[in-house]
Each structure stands twice: as structure tokens, then as C-alpha cells.
Amino acid sequence: MNAPVTLGISSLAHVLGEPCDVAETAPSYVDDPDRVIRWGYRTFHRAAPGVGQTRMAADAARKALDAAGLRPSDIDYLVVADSGVPEYLNWDASAAVARELELGTTPTLLATQGCASAVTALQQIAGLMAVRDDIERVLLVAVHRVSETHINRMRNNTCLGSDGAAAAVVQRGHGRLRWLATDQIVDPRYVDFFRVEYGGSAAPAGDNLEVDQMALVHRHFRREPEQLAQFVKDVDHQVAAVVERACRRAGVSSSEIRRLIYLNDNQHSLAGVAKATGVPLERTNAELAAELSHVGCADQLMCLSVYDSRDELAPGDLVALAGLSGGMQWFCTLVRV
Known part of the structure; x- marks a missing residue:
């Protein structure tokens, strides 16, 4: 299937918080540090006090613009994906990033669909370009910062949370890192998994750090424990399924x-995931994941940025940007180097 519009990534950049050694810092976050160490992460990154999503997103965006030789005035649209607790409620983070970048009246879009926000945004950008012939360049920024008032970065799930941002200049007609297709699978039965329990209008007050997210998952299946085992098995199978769906959509x-x-x-x-998809582990981001830890929705663009900076992407390579997010949903975008 041919994409309705040709677009590719003309530049990539990323920023990270200060590196922290997992083994050294785990005892300050959890009572059972060996459990966290067994996850295999070596380093995570923590933003300096006072450095929020807006600043990290703007820093990554400036680096991507510089890499492309562009000015803010060259951007026709800004898309910001933010998978963390927002800096403020009832507030548009994409407009805040636009203000930092001095984008003036450039239109913006804020994507807050958890860890899927940035990868699936590439499809939204393709849609924008398909219906708006005046849009030539879109700046896509993905940012994640763990709010340690709301979330324990080593106890929220089985990923170790990191702080950082990645940015990409997406350009109409650009042939490298060309978008081919995006697909998603959503299972809303599990929408309540891993949510921030307190602070919203449904439950304004409470101590989020006292909430054991994994215990809530187990409680969901308490009457049918065999379904928990099936759920765990299905997580990887759904990754493989959404990758296959994206490939069919792209005709590859x-x-x-x-x-x-x-x-x-x-x-x-x-x-x-490597076993389920049939992709050898050494051709996944396993090694890089141990170095970066989980930077929310910025993971895939950040890894792509690192691989690109290390010249580890060969012309013609087919790259799958895939993942799992709250909702729950599985997602995949394919790009051709």
C-alpha cells in the first residue's frame, strides 16, 4: 500500500538528564534493590531540580533545528508528545514549548496518549500533510520527566523511568527515514493499569507513592488468575501482531x-519481544535500553537519534518503532532509512 504522502525525518536530536548509576541509587528508591537491578538497567537519567518538560523539549528541539540548518520560522507545525505528569493542569504544554522556541503563531498539537504518543504522531503528521499542502516541515518533540511527587521511578511498573526528550524534523518529500505506515491495537479492558491514581478530578487527594501499581494489576485478575498468565503471554504476542499489521499496511x-x-x-x-517478533535480540534496542532506561514516549525517537549519530543505520534498512502503552495499546510505525 502506497502512503498518501511522502515524508521523512531530516534531522534528529535528544537530551537527557544527569546519569545515575542504578545499583548505587536503587536503595534510595526501593526496599528491594536487587529486584530493580535484575531488570538489567545500568544507568537512568534524572533531570536537575527545576528542569521540567518544557525546557527539555525546547532544548532537544533546538538541537534538531540546528542539525537541519533551520530556524524556528522554517517550521509550519509543532507536535509535542508528553507522557509524564504535566507541569500544570488545564495548560497546553505544546504552546509552552512554542513560546520557548519563539515560534510565534505557528499551530501546535499536544499528544498525551502515554508511551504511544510520539510514534503514533508520525501518522498524524502524515495526515496533516495529506490534507494541508501548505505544511512542509513539522517539528515533532517527545518528552518525559518522572514527577517524583507522583511516581516512584523504580516501582511504578517493571521499567525504570528516565528523564529526557527527543526531537525530529519531519519534512515533506524527504526520502531518508521515510514514514511507511503506522498501526495500533487497543484493548480498553486494561485502561486503568498504571494510571496516576490521585490528583485528577475523580480523586483529587491521596498519596500516589503509596499505590502499588503491580498489586493493582494482580488484584484485577484475582478471581481468574489463569487470565493473568494469559495476559502476560498476550503482551508479547500483541507486539508481534501490531508489527505484522504495520508491515501489511506498508506492503513489506x-x-x-x-x-x-x-x-x-x-x-x-x-x-x-525479540522471540515473539522473530527479530534477533542484538537487532533490538536491548543494549541501548540498559544505558538509557525508559524515557516514556521519547524512547523510540531517542534510540533512533542515538543509532543515527553512531552511523548504525544503513541506507535501505527497515526500522520498526514499536511499543506498549497504557490504554492498553500496542503500536508500531515503520520507517525506511
């Missing part, structure tokens, strides 16, 4: 995938 075979960039999950989970 999944056997062509040279690199699978999944979310920066723990090493056990990444091994399961």
Missing part, C-alpha cells in the same frame, strides 16, 4: 526488519 514483509526499536523495557521483556 516483517522478515525485512533490520532493527526493532521497542520501548526501553527491562532485559527479560525485551528478550520476550
